[in-house]
Amino acid sequence: MIRTKRDGCDGDANRAMRKRFMPVLLALILLTPLQNTYAAVQTTSGVVQLSNTLNSGNTAYSVQYSYPSTADVGTNLNVTLTLHVNSLTGLVEYLYVYRLVVDVLIGGIELNGSVSSGSGVGASNLLGSPRLYAGSNWGPNNISIPLTADNTGLAKGASANATVIIMLEDSIHEGFDATEPPMQDSAGGLVIQNSAATPNSSATGQTTDQTQTYLLYAVLALGALLMVSAVLLPRGPQSRQANQK
Numbered sequence: 001m002i003r004t005k006r007d008g009c010d011g012d013a014n015r016a017m018r019k020r021f022m023p024v025l026l027a028l029i030l031l032t033p034l035q036n037t038y039a040a041v042q043t044t045s046g047v048v049q050l051s052n053t054l055n056s057g058n059t060a061y062s063v064q065y066s067y068p069s070t071a072d073v074g075t076n077l078n079v080t081l082t083l084h085v086n087s088l089t090g091l092v093e094y095l096y097v098y099r100l101v102v103d104v105l106i107g108g109i110e111l112n113g114s115v116s117s118g119s120g121v122g123a124s125n126l127l128g129s130p131r132l133y134a135g136s137n138w139g140p141n142n143i144s145i146p147l148t149a150d151n152t153g154l155a156k157g158a159s160a161n162a163t164v165i166i167m168l169e170d171s172i173h174e175g176f177d178a179t180e181p182p183m184q185d186s187a188g189g190l191v192i193q194n195s196a197a198t199p200n201s202s203a204t205g206q207t208t209d210q211t212q213t214y215l216l217y218a219v220l221a222l223g224a225l226l227m228v229s230a231v232l233l234p235r236g237p238q239s240r241q242a243n244q245k
Contacts, residue, residue, distance in 0.1 A: 042069040044190060048166050050183035056174040057090020063100065063166050064139075065187045073147050073154055073194035077104065081115070081166065082139030085132050091174040095132040098170035102143045103184075105163045106192060109153050113143040131173075152192055159193035 045066040052059045067079040079102045085095065099116040117129040117138065132138060154160060167184035171177060 043067065044069050044164075044188050046187065048185040048187055050168050050185060052180055052183060054090070054092065054174070054180070056178075057088065057092040059088055059092055059172065059180060060086040061168060061183070062086055063168065065164075065166060067164065067187075067190065070191045070193065071147055073149055073152055073192065076144045076146050077111075077190075077192075079113070079143045079145070079164070080140050081143065082137060082141070083132075083168065085134050085136045088134045088172075093133070093173045093175075095170045095172055096177070097129045098132065098138065098168065100141060100143070101167040101169065101184075102145065103165040103167065104145060104192075105165065106152055106154075106160050109151070111145050111147075111151055113145040115141040115143050147192060149194060152194070154192065154194040156194050159191055159195075161189055162192050163189050 043066055045064075047062050047064050050061045050063065062084045064082040064084070065079060067077065071077045081100050081102070083098065083100060088094065097117060099114055101112060101114040104111040130138075149155065152160070164187040165184055166187050167182055169182045170180050172180050
């Protein structure tokens with residue numbers, strides 16, 4: 001097969017175009033590790049099953065949870081919970097006041113936080129507490145627990161394994177109002193570490209997040225600039241056609 005001058009020009013043009021887009025490709029390669037850094041934030045999630053056998057009937061619930069696998073002193077541990085009423089049998093009709101509690105056990109230290117619907121467990125005031133029948137959901141709800149050097153007992157540079165316990169307290173209607181015995185189960189563990197330069201302050205973590213965000217935007221802007229340059233800037237002198245003098 002005879003290679004024509006036109007074929008040679010096209011080949012040169014293609015090679016030149018590949019070279020012009022090479023910086024864009026390099027920018028995307030550099031961006032990939034940064035994207036992986038954002039995706040590397042690990043969370044622990046799952047579902048705990050809670051239930052009671054009562055004289056008037058049975059109750060069964062599930063609580064879906066999610067929280068970071070590692071938490072730093074000087075920040076808040078955020079736990080997201082969603083309550084699902086699986087079944088209510090016998091005379092049990094609905095829940096009318098309910099509360100989810102998170103206990104974090106660090107050795108002999110216990111930290112806790114909670115979220116309530118309305119007036120609190122056992123209260124007779126129903127305002128602000130929608131009735132939950134079988135099949136109902138409540139959430140997602142966020143529980144935020146501050147972590148400090150004092151309440152965790154962790155000195156600077158120290159870390160500890162902690163256990164997360166989820167508890168449900170509620171009042172039910174079974175022809176009359178009654179308080180259901182509390183139910184709880186372990187959701188798993190996490191690592192709490194005191195590596196912040198200034199415990200009891202989240203400024204360091206916020207600064208790091210902002211720096212990473214700005215870096216991501218800078219790389220994206222660079223990639224866009226290189227792309228535009230490759231398309232719009234002159235391609236350099238073209239090979240003269242055979243019939244041109």
